[in-house]
Amino acid sequence: MREAYHVELEQLAVNLAGMSVQVADAMERATRALLEVDLGLAEQVISDDVKVDDARAQCEEQAYALLALQAPVATDLRTVLAAIHAAESLERMGDLALHVAKAARRRHPDPVLPEAVRPYFAEMGEVAVKLARSTEQVIKTKDVEAAKTLESDDDQVDDIHRHLFTVLMDREWPHGVAAAVDVTLLGRFYERYADHAVSVAKRMIFVVTGKMPGYGSDDDI
Amino acid sequence: MREAYHVELEQLAVNLAGMSVQVADAMERATRALLEVDLGLAEQVISDDVKVDDARAQCEEQAYALLALQAPVATDLRTVLAAIHAAESLERMGDLALHVAKAARRRHPDPVLPEAVRPYFAEMGEVAVKLARSTEQVIKTKDVEAAKTLESDDDQVDDIHRHLFTVLMDREWPHGVAAAVDVTLLGRFYERYADHAVSVAKRMIFVVTGKMPGYGSDDDI
Numbered sequence: 377m378r379e380a381y382h383v384e385l386e387q388l389a390v391n392l393a394g395m396s397v398q399v400a401d402a403m404e405r406a407t408r409a410l411l412e413v414d415l416g417l418a419e420q421v422i423s424d425d426v427k428v429d430d431a432r433a434q435c436e437e438q439a440y441a442l443l444a445l446q447a448p449v450a451t452d453l454r455t456v457l458a459a460i461h462a463a464e465s466l467e468r469m470g471d472l473a474l475h476v477a478k479a480a481r482r483r484h485p486d487p488v489l490p491e492a493v494r495p496y497f498a499e500m501g502e503v504a505v506k507l508a509r510s511t512e513q514v515i516k517t518k519d520v521e522a523a524k525t526l527e528s529d530d531d532q533v534d535d536i537h538r539h540l541f542t543v544l545m546d547r548e549w550p551h552g553v554a555a556a557v558d559v560t561l562l563g564r565f566y567e568r569y570a571d572h573a574v575s576v577a578k579r580m581i582f583v584v585t586g587k588m589p590g591y592g593s594d595d596d597i
Numbered sequence: 598m599r600e601a602y603h604v605e606l607e608q609l610a611v612n613l614a615g616m617s618v619q620v621a622d623a624m625e626r627a628t629r630a631l632l633e634v635d636l637g638l639a640e641q642v643i644s645d646d647v648k649v650d651d652a653r654a655q656c657e658e659q660a661y662a663l664l665a666l667q668a669p670v671a672t673d674l675r676t677v678l679a680a681i682h683a684a685e686s687l688e689r690m691g692d693l694a695l696h697v698a699k700a701a702r703r704r705h706p707d708p709v710l711p712e713a714v715r716p717y718f719a720e721m722g723e724v725a726v727k728l729a730r731s732t733e734q735v736i737k738t739k740d741v742e743a744a745k746t747l748e749s750d751d752d753q754v755d756d757i758h759r760h761l762f763t764v765l766m767d768r769e770w771p772h773g774v775a776a777a778v779d780v781t782l783l784g785r786f787y788e789r790y791a792d793h794a795v796s797v798a799k800r801m802i803f804v805v806t807g808k809m810p811g812y813g814s815d816d817d818i
Contacts, residue, residue, distance in 0.1 A: 453665055464685070
């Protein structure tokens, strides 16, 4: 019985790591769809999102079954609860990648992004995907130090995001209001995506140490 | 022992209902701060947010203690898990009210909102606060029918939000890019706040029926 139980806990971690890969791939493709004005990639992200939702539902059901049937305590209980939170954050990351893909589709064949802000999004996309891939590693290894490094990557996204705002708020912004609205929302999607990745990592720290590294949001707008 | 346990479950619901009141009050004040350009109210929302974070931490600790010490099953287990999710959503609602208040403070003594969009925000604010207050009732009564009515109120917020976008995207928008950026983000804060209120209500339906009324996000941008 106990052995089957640890197999189930391990399976839950494998599924969560799989969700991290799904949402990293989704954001990678969504970013390329955005930068390269690629409708096919955007459509793929949009149609794949249901798989992330399904994976989340499955993780949650597994977690509930573990709680109901095994009544875990101590570290095992923390692991199951962290999994429930992580699954929620990862699903949300999938939604945010979906929003980026939808923006790319909505404006197709026009590019959503004015040339001047493309580098910001290329960089935010790269760091965001890196964060999601680190999340996968942290879930697999439960490495507290690796989890902590996610915060500095997230700071990088916040910096680019803030910089983007100074570009937008410049009185000389020549691309019109519609583009500014798109850029504002897209910037926010990346920033939130990165925050959720950090939140997953924090939950993993909680599993190992029993202490949550700070409640509240990192969302600094 | 069993009796003490149901007292604790009841106390958890009371605390969650209290969080609903906190975040409803926060959004009510933040909206007034925004509409009436009231710095004092904005400051109050900003300094009160830590209380929401504390209440969330307390709810989560209570829920964890219940799981570890009582190993609830069936409806009681669903109640505790719904409480964990609800606390997360309610904290997020508090953060979104905080963002509205910070926007009001950032532009003070200038108004953030151009006169033309004030009615949209007055209405979104009213419905958002109503949603949070309904959430309090749903937590207290576990009334499935009441929980379902939250969705139609949320549709109202989505409608106003969409309408706001058509105003923003109008080629004749005369208020400049900076105002458009503020209005875009603020609209999104209200829309997300309403979504989270619905999410809390859905979790309460899950407690009663054992079935989640739809995974995935209602966030339709």
